[in-house]
Amino acid sequence: MMMKRSWGIPLLLLLALLAAVAAGAYVARPGTAAVNAPASAAKAAPPPDELRYQPGAPQLGMLRAETLPLVALPAGDALNARVVYDEDVTARLSVSVTGRVVAIKAAPGATVRKGQTLAQIDSADVGAALADLQKAQADEERKRLVAERARDLAPGEAIAAKDLESARADYQQAQAETVRAERRLHQLNPDHARLQDQRLNLVSPINGVVVERNITPALEVGAGTAAPLFVVTDPKRLWLQIDVPDTMLAAVAVGAPVEVESDAFPGEKFHAVISQLGQSVDPNTRRVTVRAQVDNPAGKLLPEMYVRAALLKPQARAVKVPNSALVNRGLYTYVFVQTEPGRFLRRKVQMLTHGAEASYLGTGVSGGDNIVTSGALLLDADMSTRAGGAP
Structure with missing residues (x-):
């Protein structure tokens, strides 16, 4: 009886110990998984940036x-600039004689060709010049005939030598008078070959677009007329007048690119190239006017627009x-x-x-x-x- 009790107690202790170990192992598993989970998540997380x-x-x-x-990197902040006509492809047409407008052949915005008539002006000055030319031509023809007759008579001594020389001199003088009259008429009207009576044809000297017209029917015009009668230009070529601070002149050179922006066309860029540098500094603003040629193929930019111009440094990107x-x-x-x-x-x-x-x-x-x-x-x-x- 005593032996059964001595074996029973150790057996119970052994069973209790095994149960405790098993329970500890069971509790440890969740803990281990919890510790290892953040490490695995950290490994899968992307870099902080x-x-x-x-x-x-x-x-x-x-x-x-x-x-x-x-x-290209700009040399500084964008500068104020103004769009103007390209004077190399612009013609301002006026007249040097007094007259009255009798016909208008071109409207504002019209595309015209070189030599096309824009208006006709009735001018007494042109009429007088035309009459002078006709008189000079008639006198020249008469004296030509006299000179030829004297030349034919000279071999038979039917005319004195001095008379022959006099006839030749008169003819040369008549030729000079005709040239003078032609030049006078040409100054009044370069297209004098198409004169009708005393009407002066005002013609376009270039291909382009009529951007200004300052005449009306029956208007009296003359050398004292302030505004040009017509302005014809190529609107696809414009100039840009940029006000550059004198402190930025070192960054400005002929041929350097310019980036142009306008509030009228947000987000759109226009490209220009510097063509001329000003030769003096405005004493009040300390700025120099720099000219650039800007391409305007779509005709969006208009003369007298104010825009922003950024001077670019081609070598810096x-x-x-x-x-x-x-x-x-x-x-x-x-x-x-x-x-x-x-x-x-x-x-x-x-x-x-x-x-x-x-x-x-x-x-x-x-x-x-x-x-x-x-x-x-x-x-x-x-x-x-x-x-x-x-x-």
Whole structure:
């Protein structure tokens, strides 16, 4: 009886120990899984400056990325400029005689050819010049016949030598008078071959478009008329008058490119080339007028428009981004670059110049990068949320 009790107690202790070990092992398994789970999650998490979205994620519909190239860096802030006619392809037509407008052949906006009649003016001055020419031509013809007859009579000594010389001199003088009368008429009307009575034909000396017309039917015109009667020009070629501070003259050179923007056409760029530098500084504004030739193939720019002109440095290149692509955090500026569908990297960039609508970036991005231009702040907020608010 005593032996049965001595064996029963150790057996119970052994069973209790085994149960405790089994229970400990069971409790330890969940704990081990909880410790290992964060390590596995950390291994799968993207880098702190990277965001990934699954295809079809709603955030992707609010983003726009653009492949932006390297462009010439501006020498400074955009400058005020004024569009004017290109005087090399502009004709301002007036008359040097007094007369009355009897016919108008071209309306404002009309395309005209070189030599085309724009208006006809009845002028007594032209009539008098035409009469002088006709008289001179008749006198020249009469004296030509006299000179020829004297020449024919000279061999038989039927005429004195001095009379022959006199006939020749009279003929030469008559020729000179005809030339003078022709030149006088040509000055009054370069298209004198088409004169009708005393009507002067005002013709276009170039191909172009009538951009101004300052005459009306029956208007009295003359040398004292202030405004030109017609202005004809090629609207596809214009000049730009740029006011450049004297402190920027070192960055200005003939042939340098200029980027032009107009509030009338937001987001559209026009290209110009510097053609002439001013030779004096305005003492009041400390600025120099620089001329540039601007191409206007679509005719959008108009004379007397005010525009903004950025002088470019062809040797210096940078990536130009709209300011909507920039994310500012403290002293640093960032952009987001899409490297593949749904994958975005945040990059710290060097801002070279900052404008009202766009900025030029140096290090941090390269030409050809697919930069997020709309929705960058959304990406930044999402990145901060995932990182617990850390920048």
